Amino acid sequence: xxxxxxxxxxxxxxxxxxxxxxxxxxxxxxxxxxxxxxxxxxxxxxxxxxxxxxxxxxxxxxxxxxxxxxxxxxxxxxxxxxxxxxxxxxxxxxxxxxxxxxxxxxxxxxxxxxxxxxxxxxxxxxxxxxxxxxxxxxxxxxx
Numbered sequence: 328x329x330x331x332x333x334x335x336x337x338x339x340x341x342x343x344x345x346x347x348x349x350x351x352x353x354x355x356x357x358x359x360x361x362x363x364x365x366x367x368x369x370x371x372x373x374x375x376x377x378x379x380x381x382x383x384x385x386x387x388x389x390x391x392x393x394x395x396x397x398x399x400x401x402x403x404x405x406x407x408x409x410x411x412x413x414x415x416x417x418x419x420x421x422x423x424x425x426x427x428x429x430x431x432x433x434x435x436x437x438x439x440x441x442x443x444x445x446x447x448x449x450x451x452x453x454x455x456x457x458x459x460x461x462x463x464x465x466x467x468x469x470x
Contacts, residue, residue: 349374349407349417350382361390362435369415370440371433376405389437392469406462411440412447421462424448428457439465 352372358365360383366372373391375383381401385391388408395403406420423441426448431438439460442448452459460468 347376347405349376349405350384352384352409352415352417354415357384359384359386359390361385361394362387364434368434370409370411371437372409372415372417373420374407374417375403376407378402378404380404387433387435387437388439388441388465389433389435389469392466395466396469408441410443411451412442418443420465423462425460425462425465426452426455426457427460428455430455430457439468 352366352369352374354369355365355367364386366384366386368386371387373385373388375391375395377383383391383394385394391406391408395406407417408420408423410416410418410423418441420441423443424445424447425439425441427439429438431440433439440451442451448459451457
């Protein structure tokens, strides 16, 4: 019985390592894994998860993309970005809708924002005179 219990615990531990869910960013506590600044604005944060389950947090979408491109040895599993309309709420980067505008003033001057819906993207595109983007364009903005 004791062996069975230990096996169940080991199995649960292994299953919990493979999560594809983002971990909440601790505003004014967590530091950006690229530029090392404290993450202070929940509208622009981002996070990536490696295939081995390691989490990296960023203060700007620009930092996350540059980090991913500078470290091509580690395979990434998931990218998450903050929904601009919901402070410190991470959404999948691949399905988000993006805008770019100098009026956004993001922490590292990436000046991009992500939205969960096309309607929100459209609203802010008009409001800020912004350019609309999709994930592949955002990712390819940085070398």
